[in-house]
Amino acid sequence: MLPESTNGTSGEKIAVPMAWLYAEYIADELLRAGHLVPSxxxxFRAGRETLALTVYLSDSSDELSGIRVVSGLDEWLSLTAYGHPWESWVRERFADRTAGARRGEVTVVSPDLELALASWRWLSGTELLAADLGGALPPHWAADPGVDESEQVWTPAWQLGLPLGHLAIHLF
Structure with missing residues (x-):
């Protein structure tokens, strides 16, 4: 399948979603290095897609050059931290990106943004069976949080991928 747009130089070249591919590569490497779940x-996919969205959307310029691993680690760690409104942050970033892509009545979406939106659709539309962590953490993080891993619930993939991504960044 060929993309509908080109890179804008001569009309003959295919636009390559390098920013998204780089964000996905960073996420993949972070998760593999952490050895948290089998690849x-x-x-693993939930963690990779969640991390890739975090990396991609934290780069406000939507360009490959704006993604910096070393300087991004602290920001990515705070964005994926427990209690951070990650889902709202993602929706706001997408709203900003798609608003900036409108030209007249036609919305022009870059290949990077198309892949990021597809990833978000998968993360928010796919539910995975996981341990019920909702309400398991007491307000002051007691020594025994009382998580019963046999109690499982269906949860959106991003809710499982977020703590995996956070831990992978922390272990890096």
Whole structure:
């Protein structure tokens, strides 16, 4: 499938979503280095897609050059931290990106943004069976949080990928 747009130089070249591919590569490497879950699992994909969205959307310029691993680690760690409104942050970033892509009545979406939106659709539309962590953490993080891993619930993939991504960044 060929993309509908080109890179704008001569009309003959295909636009390559390098910013998204780079963000996905960074996320993949962080998760693999952490050895948290096997790479062929849905949990791994949830973590990779969540981290890739965090990396991609934290770069306000939507360009490959704006993604910096070393300087981004602290920002990515805070964005994926427990209690951060990550889902709202993602929706706001997408709203900003799509608003900036409107030209007249036609919305022009870059290949990077198309892939990021597809990733978000998968993360928000796919539910995975996971341990019920909702309400398991007491307000002051007691020594025994009382998580019963046999209690499982269906949860959106991003809710499982977010703590995996956070831990992978922390272990890096």
């Amino acid at each position: 062929g699992t849905l949990e």
